[in-house]
Amino acid sequence: TTLTANIAGFEFDDILLNAAGVYCMTTEELDQVLTAPGAGSLVTKSATPSFRAGNPAPRFTKMPLGSINSMGLPNNGLDYYLDYVITKQAVKPLFLSIAGLTKTDNLAMLHQIQASNFNGLVELNLSCPNVPGKPQTAYDFDATRAILTEVFQFYTKPLGVKLPPYFDIVHFDMVAAVLNDFPLAFVNTINSIGNALAIDPETDSVMIAPKGGFGGIGGEIVKPTALANVRALRLRLNPAIKIIGTGGVQTGRDVYEHILCGADLVSVGTNLAFEGPAIFDRLKTELLAEMAKKGYRSLADFRGNLQTL
Numbered sequence: 001t002t003l004t005a006n007i008a009g010f011e012f013d014d015i016l017l018n019a020a021g022v023y024c025m026t027t028e029e030l031d032q033v034l035t036a037p038g039a040g041s042l043v044t045k046s047a048t049p050s051f052r053a054g055n056p057a058p059r060f061t062k063m064p065l066g067s068i069n070s071m072g073l074p075n076n077g078l079d080y081y082l083d084y085v086i087t088k089q090a091v092k093p094l095f096l097s098i099a100g101l102t103k104t105d106n107l108a109m110l111h112q113i114q115a116s117n118f119n120g121l122v123e124l125n126l127s128c129p130n131v132p133g134k135p136q137t138a139y140d141f142d143a144t145r146a147i148l149t150e151v152f153q154f155y156t157k158p159l160g161v162k163l164p165p166y167f168d169i170v171h172f173d174m175v176a177a178v179l180n181d182f183p184l185a186f187v188n189t190i191n192s193i194g195n196a197l198a199i200d201p202e203t204d205s206v207m208i209a210p211k212g213g214f215g216g217i218g219g220e221i222v223k224p225t226a227l228a229n230v231r232a233l234r235l236r237l238n239p240a241i242k243i244i245g246t247g248g249v250q251t252g253r254d255v256y257e258h259i260l261c262g263a264d265l266v267s268v269g270t271n272l273a274f275e276g277p278a279i280f281d282r283l284k285t286e287l288l289a290e291m292a293k294k295g296y297r298s299l300a301d302f303r304g305n306l307q308t309l
């Protein structure tokens with residue numbers, strides 16, 4: 001049984017990786033994902049041009065059926081992560097995530113990456129929900145078209161975008177109409193469901209400090225939305241644009257369902273934060289068992305084969 005995928009000519013021997021933001025702030029964390037059995041790649045914490053402290057703590061916490069976070073884009077700066085992926089890229093194909101606070105910052109980072117020895121894939125994060133005063137770019141279809149137009153005038157290495165969840169069929173149509181106009185290697189969907197609220201029953205208080213307690217949610221609670229976004233985009237996007245499915249993965253059956261909806265790779269956030277990198281081998285074992293039960297020997301046997309009634 002093979003668990004392979006190909007994005008922009010990069011062959012992945014395993015299809016699981018971390019979701020940006022989880023287990024990827026430091027080189028120590030990144031090394032744990034790099035060497036984890038069952039993990040086929042990794043993505044770095046979304047980078048800004050220089051170090052950011054991010055929002056005040058508590059800024060990530062467990063809640064019933066998942067997690068809530070308002071990290072505020074803390075990161076060690078682009079150079080830190082660019083050096084890491086260049087050093088390690090011979091091991092396996094790697095993803096470098098960037099999330100500039102302005103179009104200028106994103107373009108400057110991409111010029112630097114274009115000129116560097118990085119030979120992997122960039123994930124342009126257009127969906128951070130937690131920077132006060134900054135909207136999620138990918139909820140503005142004109143802004144999304146504008147930045148991709150400028151990016152592809154000079155950036156020639158493989159690039160994809162990290163998308164927020166959409167909740168309206170017409171919005172699936174509109175974002176796909178934008179993305180299909182560009183030579184994207186992939187989209188990663190979904191990012192957390194932004195600006196939710198969780199209440200501590202002991203204290204009648206919000207659970208995280210930033211933004212009056214508002215934060216992005218992930219984990220089991222977001223799986224139906226995640227599967228819908230993977231499926232909707234698979235049905236609408238040019239087949240050359242591959243899909244990384246993210247959201248609500250805690251079992252091999254969840255991985256299987258992302259693939260059934262059309263995912264090529266599957267990333268794990270909340271439950272990786274809770275369980276640690278050992279989750280990758282568990283998910284791989286459970287996925288193989290699910291495939292064996294169905295008589296499938298490769299992901300191509302069932303990828304995108306969700307049945308309708």
Ligand SMILES: O=C(O)c1[nH]c(=O)[nH]c(=O)c1I
Nearest residue numbers: 070071072073128130192216
């Ligand atoms: O608060 C964050 O750092 C954060 N948190 C998220 O849930 N998604 C994101 O893309 C980001 I950049």
